[in-house]
Amino acid sequence: MALSGSAGQESGPGVNAKLWRFHGGVHPPQHKAESTGAPVRRARLPKRLVLPLHQHIGEAAEPVVVKGEQVLKGQMIARANGYVSAAVHAPTSGVVLDIGDYPVAHPSGLSASCIVIESDGEERWVERTPVEDYTAINPSHMRNMIREAGIVGLGGAGFPSFIKLNPGPGKVVDTLILNGIECEPYITCDDMLMRERPQDIIAGIHILRHALQAKECVIAIEDNKPDAYRIMSEAVASEEKIRVALCPTIYPQGSEKQLVQVLTGKEVPSNGLPIHVGVVLHNVGTAYAVHRAIHLNEPLISRYVTITGDAMGQTCNLEVLFGTPIIDLLDECAADMARLDRLIVGGPMMGFAMHTVNAPVVKTTNCVLATTTQAMPAAQTAMPCIRCGACMDVCPVNLLPQQLYWHSHAKEFERAQEYSLFDCIECGCCAYVCPSNIPLVQYYRYAKAEIWAQEREKDRADLARRRHEFRIERMEREKAERAARLQKKKADVAAGGTKQKGDDKDSKKNAIQAAVERARVKKEAVTNEADPSSEVEDSDKKLD
């Protein structure tokens, strides 16, 4: 009885299959309820929208409009520049006011190239050609449509989605994981999306599955979102090979590699991708965007954004057009500007604190978190590491964070790499639990940046060294040639004194020949100098 019962359960839709655990993890206060009280509504249409050309991982997009041009809602205003890149579309109709540098949501605090659109308030769409039957389109064409729609991973990283829909030749996708974990505190945009748009997400999943030819699909939801879990379970009840997995809440479960481990028990190899273990992950928001891109032919121009924090008068989720300045959202939700102390884009664990309220919402902006010193007091002064090991206990990658800190601090970068520095996912668990309040993640970022800089420097130095070696060689060769010519001349002069005039003609001819030869060598040397690559090639050959 029990046996048959459990077997029946496993095949039933929406019932949990076996889950695994990843090492460590933490349980910070959730603060999710604040922003899930009201249904999602559209944010007010801003007067001006600032659209950074670089809202994703990869190359910045290339503008295809000019200043003063009229644009329609959904019209492409910048195209993908290269393979790893994403197009940008006009979120509303209006006029291109400017193309230039504006403050953006980036930890560096630097400005970046943006297209500024002044909205005309009419929301006139470009012509759209919705797809009725997605199965009629071949996967490669579908990927292209998703690419043209500018869709990137909406979980936070912003990697162009079409690339993850191309598993590569010979790669079989066993499991497509739809990431609805949303493990960062405060953020609820995926939660609200799953509650409000389950059918659209499922429609997107169908498209993703078709593009990937995935065998099965799992929607992963943490158990702190019972409503989303119930609604999604109901939505997949009639679906085949789509199930919902309810995962115990723990941070950072939403991290790609950790979630693969939780759902499949497999570890994605270090330096590898989930596809190497037959898994592809997409955020639930991405599935929704894919549905809109294919079934409605709407490019990615807006997203759900959680507006929360104790400095916010009204905490909620809004559907926000990209390019909307964050200050507009603060205004709309009655933020207490006097008490506002930190403005964080993203969650409190991995998001970054903004230096300006003028930056716009972009594709990866899942949360605007405005806090006062009360909810988020300033960090305590760091004390020496007491080697308590708390960081090691919570590290989801099973690293030795205190050793990484030690070696990063001492600038022993090679040792830091021996301790798998580059496997660190910068989730911040270690710094969260550190009793000495050491900003550990900062040390790892610093060490990584230094190592990258050193590697670039080494590449440059190698090139310079090879150039130098070739130059020395060339100079020595020329010197030897000059000496040989001089020798010959001397010999000729000496011989000419004794020889008869009849030979003179010959020697003159020889001299002309030699001059021509010299000029040729010189010319060659000049072209070599001008084109270092050819020089390197030459030197390479010589080194061989």
Added chain:
Amino acid sequence: MDERPNKTLKISAAPHLASGASVERIMRNVVLALLPTTGFAVYAFGLAALLSLFTATLTCVLAEHLLCKLAGRPSTVKDWSVVITGLLYGLTLPPGLPLWMVCLGGLIAVAMGKALYGGLGYNLFNPALVGRAFLQAAFPTAMTTWTPAFSADRFTSLPGSMLAPPFGTPHYDQISGATPLAAMKFEQTLSDTVDLFLGLTSGSLGETCSLLILLGGLYLIARRMMNWRIPAGIFTAVILLSGLLHLSDAQAYPSPLFMLFSGGLMLGAMFMATDMVASPITPLGCYLYGVLIGALVVVIRLWGGMPEGVMYAILLANAVSPLIDRLIQPVAYGTRRSKDS
């Protein structure tokens, strides 16, 4: 354009949340966990214990404060770690030890055990044991002369030896026969296990009552402020090794229970070996380190020249702890084995 005047926002590095753990809180809890043992020391040895422990702690705190000032660093007295050092150091001393020796040892503990290495977080050895090791080497007689516990006048008079002038030979009013370990070693007599467990024997100030030490340790383990693997490793090694020996020759070798509850093993295993700074980090490393200490204790106690070996066992294991940390590392995610490639 209509740029707003920018509001001044605070910039900080992620994560922007903290769990609220602090060094100070951990250290305060360790002191709290030591209080029952301290109280029992005063109960068993009276004024002598009170004065010794007070002097030891005060010396260590003052030394830390002055050495920080001397080094031009802000004083680190407020993190409570030096209070632990002082208290632990005091608890390892024999009752009736001349106070000037208590002061000198405390100074050595903080100066050479901690400050010299760079202060909190950098000491290679447990500072309290460094102080005690110095006294053991410098004043072997004083360090092995035991004023008995539970003497009738312990709350009214101090042992004369305590007030001995510096560098003189202290005079002892009453001297107990021996500690349980010394009795085992030199007189081949075993103390009652229950007496050992409850602390009704003689010995150093804080080592006698295994029960209270265990309770303090369990409190720290429950609060996740102590690595339980270290005492587990020590106890396992001691029980296994001495158990095997006891089985082979019950006359020559004492029982594992005697080994566990006698001498400084309990205090050392719970509060000294677990010094976070001087012990390994990884779970396996902690077991290894514990087993090493346990094995060394058995070897020194049963075959060494001294009756007790906990102090040297821990100091030796402290020395190899960085090596253990280098050799034993956890397997990072995704590096388990590269099977296909």
